[in-house]
Amino acid sequence: MHNLKPKFSHIYVEKDAIGYPLTDIALSKFHRSTVLEIDHYKDIFNRPGQNFQIQKSSMKLILAKKKEPYIYPASEMVQDYDTPNVYYNTPILNCLYNCDYCYLQGMYDSGNLVVFVNEDDMMDAIDNKVSNPIDPSKPTIISISYNTDLLAMENLFPLARRWINYINGKGNAAIEIRTKSSLFHAIKDIKPSDNVILSWTLSPETICAKYESTAPPLNKRVEALKNALDSGWQVRICFDPIILIDDWFETYSEFLNKLFQEVDGSGIRDVTLGVFRMNKDYFNKIRKRDPRSDIFFSDYSIENNIIVVDNEKRITAIDKLENILLKFLSKDKILTWKY
Amino acid sequence: MTDQMQCIITALKAESDPFIHHLELRRDPTFNFPCFRNDDLGIALVGVGVGKKNIRSRINDFFRSVDSNSIQFINVGIAGGRKNSARLGELFLINKIIDELKSKPYYPDVLTNSPIKENSLTTVKKQIVDGGEQYDTLVDMEASEIFDVCSTFISVHNIAFLKIVSDHMDIGDNNFDHESIRSLIIKRMDQIMDFIEKFKLIGQLSGPILSDIDMDWIELNREKYLLTETQVNQLLNSAKRFRLKNSSALFPQLDIKGPTSKTDRKKIFQDIRAQLKA
Numbered sequence: 260m261h262n263l264k265p266k267f268s269h270i271y272v273e274k275d276a277i278g279y280p281l282t283d284i285a286l287s288k289f290h291r292s293t294v295l296e297i298d299h300y301k302d303i304f305n306r307p308g309q310n311f312q313i314q315k316s317s318m319k320l321i322l323a324k325k326k327e328p329y330i331y332p333a334s335e336m337v338q339d340y341d342t343p344n345v346y347y348n349t350p351i352l353n354c355l356y357n358c359d360y361c362y363l364q365g366m367y368d369s370g371n372l373v374v375f376v377n378e379d380d381m382m383d384a385i386d387n388k389v390s391n392p393i394d395p396s397k398p399t400i401i402s403i404s405y406n407t408d409l410l411a412m413e414n415l416f417p418l419a420r421r422w423i424n425y426i427n428g429k430g431n432a433a434i435e436i437r438t439k440s441s442l443f444h445a446i447k448d449i450k451p452s453d454n455v456i457l458s459w460t461l462s463p464e465t466i467c468a469k470y471e472s473t474a475p476p477l478n479k480r481v482e483a484l485k486n487a488l489d490s491g492w493q494v495r496i497c498f499d500p501i502i503l504i505d506d507w508f509e510t511y512s513e514f515l516n517k518l519f520q521e522v523d524g525s526g527i528r529d530v531t532l533g534v535f536r537m538n539k540d541y542f543n544k545i546r547k548r549d550p551r552s553d554i555f556f557s558d559y560s561i562e563n564n565i566i567v568v569d570n571e572k573r574i575t576a577i578d579k580l581e582n583i584l585l586k587f588l589s590k591d592k593i594l595t596w597k598y
Numbered sequence: 599m600t601d602q603m604q605c606i607i608t609a610l611k612a613e614s615d616p617f618i619h620h621l622e623l624r625r626d627p628t629f630n631f632p633c634f635r636n637d638d639l640g641i642a643l644v645g646v647g648v649g650k651k652n653i654r655s656r657i658n659d660f661f662r663s664v665d666s667n668s669i670q671f672i673n674v675g676i677a678g679g680r681k682n683s684a685r686l687g688e689l690f691l692i693n694k695i696i697d698e699l700k701s702k703p704y705y706p707d708v709l710t711n712s713p714i715k716e717n718s719l720t721t722v723k724k725q726i727v728d729g730g731e732q733y734d735t736l737v738d739m740e741a742s743e744i745f746d747v748c749s750t751f752i753s754v755h756n757i758a759f760l761k762i763v764s765d766h767m768d769i770g771d772n773n774f775d776h777e778s779i780r781s782l783i784i785k786r787m788d789q790i791m792d793f794i795e796k797f798k799l800i801g802q803l804s805g806p807i808l809s810d811i812d813m814d815w816i817e818l819n820r821e822k823y824l825l826t827e828t829q830v831n832q833l834l835n836s837a838k839r840f841r842l843k844n845s846s847a848l849f850p851q852l853d854i855k856g857p858t859s860k861t862d863r864k865k866i867f868q869d870i871r872a873q874l875k876a
Binding site: 264265269271303307310312316549552 | 694703705707708709711716749750753796800803804807835836838839
């Protein structure tokens with residue numbers, strides 16, 4: 260909208276973030292932006308009375324130095340990866356995209372983007388976890404794109420590249436970079452690493468258009484995913500969240516059948532499958548703001564503080580979709596969230 | 599209820615007069631302080647006087663009197679600026695407000711795509727007359743309090759600050775004459791009004807899903823079918839879902855008799871929701 264300032268018209272730089280290479284990259288990339296020095300990123304990001312969605316229309320960039328904790332245990336809302344050594348970290352808070360169902364709009368008061376510039380501290384924390392795993396016989400997996408879409412930012416901040424270079428060769432550890440981006444070409448020159456899982460979230464075209472309209476369309480994501488597979492990367496596909504629209508079975512079955520005509524299932528590391536679900540507090544916070552998405556005005560159950568499609572409906576949906584996937588993938592490659 | 603109201607906040611009469619004239623504002627006699635409005639334009643002006651002392655009570659009184667689901671506050675006024683960094687008469691949009699008595703600054707959202715140059719501002723308690731070398735920002739006497747008060751009522755994206763440099767912090771009270779301040783505002787009137795028009799569009803981005811007519815429909819059904827609070831909340835969600843899918847369609851006209859029992863009420867309620875889903 261031309262009445263709004265362009266994205267990143269303003270950069271707020273924490274005093275402690277000055278001098279870091281990522282800060283310099285950001286300031287040179289957006290040299291026409293208004294730069295304001297701040298004491299702490301929370302002075303901007305955690306202000307009361309912000310409107311997440313309006314700020315998303317004219318996002319500002321906040322550069323900050325992350326303080327401890329640098330790493331967190333994985334949420335119970337992610338699929339079981341067959342290892343207890345699963346963590347996530349937050350190199351960036353918030354996302355360039357703005358999917359209707361995204362929990363970030365309930366998690367954060369601000370729609371602005373925070374980039375933490377001290378990656379080395381976050382990497383040291385991972386080194387520490389990798390050296391002291393809960394179960395030493397299992398791998399340690401860290402999702403580094405959990406509260407953001409790291410690859411979507413790669414043309415602005417080469418973070419995925421840095422993280423891949425960092426983790427490469429680290430024995431029994433892997434990072435997962437989850438994305439809806441089409442920017443695989445930004446890291447295409449890097450040698451594929453066994454320590455990296457590139458995960459694309461895919462949805463049927465109608466779902467992409469209606470609920471993920473700010474992310475690249477399905478065909479662009481599939482193209483990026485195929486390029487990654489062809490280049491020899493480990494690729495995960497996330498069918499998550501499944502949105503149970505009225506004709507969900509026809510929509511998803513057609514989508515999956517078509518997708519696996521294009522993508523060789525045997526080359527995929529694994530897939531995840533889960534229906535829409537969200538922490539109840541986040542959900543209620545979003546709904547109170549009158550979001551322009553019917554997702555927040557449908558009927559759900561509440562189970563252990565999670566808003567979720569009711570038990571019978573979701574198990575039926577997951578089972579039916581799993582059956583379709585079994586035509587293309589072995590059962591051990593299908594990670595489901597049924598709760 | 600009006601759709602949207604914008605309220606200009608000024609400190610001095612000389613700042614208010616040009617807006618009263620330009621926007622054809624009429625004094626609202628219900629207030630015992632300067633409050634002017636033009637309801638056709640959806641715009642008002644509140645005079646708060648110099649300094650912080652009247653700001654909270656006047657904005658509070660005004661806000662409580664407004665029958666609007668969306669209000670924006672725009673503080674327009676003069677400010678001091680350092681000789682080497684601000685020209686007299688220059689107009690600035692404020693992106694940071696420091697209160698010299700508080701540790702945390704205030705950051706208004708800067709979302710409106712306006713060509714007005716930006717600056718930071720320090721709100722001080724007493725007028726600065728020594729050249730203000732210690733301030734690398736503009737200086738005024740109200741903005742931090744206005745932000746503090748207004749942000750308790752509305753979202754921060756609906757508050758804006760425009761300041762015109764009136765002096766280089768080297769003159770006393772006696773040299774601020776009504777006419778020169780009035781003239782500073784008049785010279786910048788077009789730019790200010792252009793900003794206010796664009797700013798209005800930001801306020802329009804955050805309206806409620808359901809209109810007043812939609813809410814009347816909910817209320818009608820609540821009364822007619824003796825709905826419980828939980829049922830009303832569920833009906834609101836169904837109604838919002840319907841409205842998001844059908845932006846201009848009318849809600850179904852229900853020709854069902856009032857309930858005769860709780861079971862009957864439950865059935866009626868389910869019927870209403872089913873009709874909204876259809």
